[in-house]
Each structure stands twice: as C-alpha cells, then as structure tokens.
Amino acid sequence: MLSIKPIKAFSDNYIWLISTNEGSIVVDPGEADQILKLMSSNEIDLRAIFITHHHYDHTNGIDEILQKKKVRVYGPKNDIKSIDSKLIEGDKLNVIGIDFEIIEIPGHTLDHIAFVHKSSDSPLIFCGDTLFSGGCGRVFEGTFQQMYDSLNKISKLPKDTQIFCGHEYTASNLKFACAVEPENEYISNVYNEVVQMNNNGVPSIPSNLEKEFKINPFLKCTNEKIKDKISDKFGNKYSELEIFTALREWKDNF
Numbered sequence: 001m002l003s004i005k006p007i008k009a010f011s012d013n014y015i016w017l018i019s020t021n022e023g024s025i026v027v028d029p030g031e032a033d034q035i036l037k038l039m040s041s042n043e044i045d046l047r048a049i050f051i052t053h054h055h056y057d058h059t060n061g062i063d064e065i066l067q068k069k070k071v072r073v074y075g076p077k078n079d080i081k082s083i084d085s086k087l088i089e090g091d092k093l094n095v096i097g098i099d100f101e102i103i104e105i106p107g108h109t110l111d112h113i114a115f116v117h118k119s120s121d122s123p124l125i126f127c128g129d130t131l132f133s134g135g136c137g138r139v140f141e142g143t144f145q146q147m148y149d150s151l152n153k154i155s156k157l158p159k160d161t162q163i164f165c166g167h168e169y170t171a172s173n174l175k176f177a178c179a180v181e182p183e184n185e186y187i188s189n190v191y192n193e194v195v196q197m198n199n200n201g202v203p204s205i206p207s208n209l210e211k212e213f214k215i216n217p218f219l220k221c222t223n224e225k226i227k228d229k230i231s232d233k234f235g236n237k238y239s240e241l242e243i244f245t246a247l248r249e250w251k252d253n254f
C-alpha cells in the first residue's frame with residue numbers, strides 16, 4: 001500500500017514522504033528535524049533519499065539524516081557529494097517496491113530532474129521546482145527554451161498524473177493566473193478554494209495534469225486568449241516560447 005505525505009519545511013516547502021510496507025523515501029529534505037523524529041520513533045523505516053535539484057532548501061537536511069542512518073541518496077549530476085546515485089534521463093530504479101523513471105527537466109536549475117512513477121492506475125511525478133500548481137519555477141540557471149521544453153515534457157505524461165511539487169505557491173500562482181485570464185471563472189473559483197485551504201493549513205498539493213491544463217498559464221501558451229492578453233500588454237508576441245517568456249517575466253515582477 002503506497003502512501004504519500006507532505007512534511008512542511010521552512011515557510012512553504014514540502015518534503016514528500018513516500019511509504020510502502022517495504023519502507024520510506026524522503027524527497028528533497030531541505031530540513032532534517034522532522035524526519036529524524038519520525039525515524040527515532042520508528043514511525044518510518046527510511047530506505048532512500050531522492051533529490052530533484054541542488055538548491056539548499058531541497059538538500060540541506062541530507063547529511064544530518066545520513067548521520068543517523070546511511071541510506072542511498074538518488075539525485076542529479078551536481079557537486080553534492082552525498083548523492084551516491086547520480087541519475088540521468090531514462091534511468092530506472094525500484095525503491096521500496098515502487099518503479100521510478102528519471103526525466104531531465106532543466107531550466108529552474110541545470111541539474112533538475114524529476115522522479116516519475118508510470119502506473120496505469122496512479123501515475124505520479126515528483127518535479128521539485130519545475131512545475132508548480134498554477135505556475136512554474138523561476139528560470140535561474142537554464143534558458144527559457146529549456147524551461148519551456150521541460151514543462152512540455154511533463155505535460156506529455158498521462159493527464160491523471162499527480163503532481164508533487166516542492167512548494168505551496170498555489171495561491172500566489174493563481175492570483176497571477178487570474179490576472180492573465182480575468183474572465184476565467186474556473187480559475188478564480190480554484191483560487192478561492194486554495195486560499196481557504198491555506199487558511200485551514202490544508203496542502204493544495206498534489207495537483208494533477210488535467211487540472212493544471214485548466215489553471216496553469218504556463219501550460220497554456222498556445223491558448224488564443226492568453227496570446228491576445230500578452231500581445232495587448234507587451235506588444236506582439238508570436239511564438240509559444242515568446243509567450244512563455246513574457247508570462248514568466250511578467251510573473252517575476254508580479
């Protein structure tokens with residue numbers, strides 16, 4: 001039986017705890033404290049750590065966890081020494097009885113990868129800071145083209161793929177989405193729901209791709225209304241990449 005739970009870290013990070021009867025995996029442990037507590041009280045039998053990219057708020061807890069228990073750390077090719085299984089596009093692994101496949105999704109950082117579980121009944125992706133609910137990560141190291149390609153790669157997964165991202169940014173993302181599509185009632189309804197969830201301390205994650213296609217402007221760069229909005233605001237923008245870039249830059253300053 002697979003269970004996936006969020007562990008809140010810092011102000012808005014999620015460390016994902018994946019468990020089966022064979023043990024647990026933590027994804028992107030930016031902090032160690034809560035995981036060490038779960039280990040000490042034998043609530044989890046930690047078997048592995050997954051890392052999506054090198055940012056400290058996704059990796060800072062690794063060494064403290066390893067001091068308590070030496071488990072295998074799976075992650076991208078980068079300078080972090082404690083990652084002992086360096087993964088690239090197409091790599092396959094089976095941990096705690098779950099199959100994962102690696103996709104490379106550069107843009108937010110150059111090393112960014114995602115862990116994809118392809119199953120016919122419950123497909124999943126752990127995508128760090130690339131696709132968020134209602135938005136996407138900032139383009140820090142890669143190019144806009146890389147980020148756009150990475151989002152397109154994720155969007156080719158089955159529509160019922162559940163999205164486990166690294167931050168609770170949904171409300172601020174949807175506030176922006178409402179500015180992009182002010183007449184879209186579906187988005188404003190979801191925004192109101194998410195604000196309510198935030199007020200009640202309820203995570204808005206996971207999302208799923210089908211929902212993201214409706215609410216996430218960064219997955220709608222071919223949408224005529226969005227094209228018109230961007231053209232009105234910033235002058236003529238013709239290619240999908242130009243629309244994406246204009247949206248991302250608008251959001252950076254929103």
Ligand SMILES: [Zn+2]
Pocket residue numbers: 053055108129
């Ligand atoms: Zn990041």
